Amino acid sequence: MITSTTAPRIDQTLMALADPTRRAILKRLSAGEARVTELARPFDISLNAVSKHIRLLERAHLVRRRVEGREHFLAFNFKPLAETIKWLETQHAFWTARLDALEELLKAEDRAAAKTLKKTHKRKGRYED
Numbered sequence: 001m002i003t004s005t006t007a008p009r010i011d012q013t014l015m016a017l018a019d020p021t022r023r024a025i026l027k028r029l030s031a032g033e034a035r036v037t038e039l040a041r042p043f044d045i046s047l048n049a050v051s052k053h054i055r056l057l058e059r060a061h062l063v064r065r066r067v068e069g070r071e072h073f074l075a076f077n078f079k080p081l082a083e084t085i086k087w088l089e090t091q092h093a094f095w096t097a098r099l100d101a102l103e104e105l106l107k108a109e110d111r112a113a114a115k116t117l118k119k120t121h122k123r124k125g126r127y128e129d
Contacts, residue, residue: 006083009061013084016060021045022053026062029076036072 016022025039040050054074057063061080066073 006087009080010084010087012060013062013080016057016062017081017084019053019056021050022057025050025053025057026076029063029074033066033073033075036074039074 017026021043024042028034028039028042036051036054037047039054040047043050054063058065062077064075064077066075
């Protein structure tokens with residue numbers, strides 16, 4: 001269940017995941033800790049632009065930063081993603097159950113309508129087996 005405290009975190013996580021560059025950064029960090037410069041290397045954008053992506057990932061708490069001297073090391077934090085996945089799974093289960101119930105209701109209505117039509121045709125002598 002989503003609460004007033006988890007909603008902003010889920011919003012931040014989904015916003016962070018909306019960009020392919022940020023998803024690529026997270027994919028790289030899923031293999032282990034990396035320096036900011038290492039993360040920037042494969043992208044054809046400035047180090048400043050990569051840093052902005054990283055800051056957004058940090059605001060979403062998907063990335064943790066560790067500083068040693070002048071070196072900044074980043075690591076992937078799975079917890080916000082796990083929370084978002086749990087919320088998505090809950091939504092999926094809820095809507096699947098609602099849509100299944102709707103489908104059953106519509107099938108029942110179709111069966112009732114077919115039964116009524118069958119009786120009507122039988123009374124009028126139009127029903128054929």
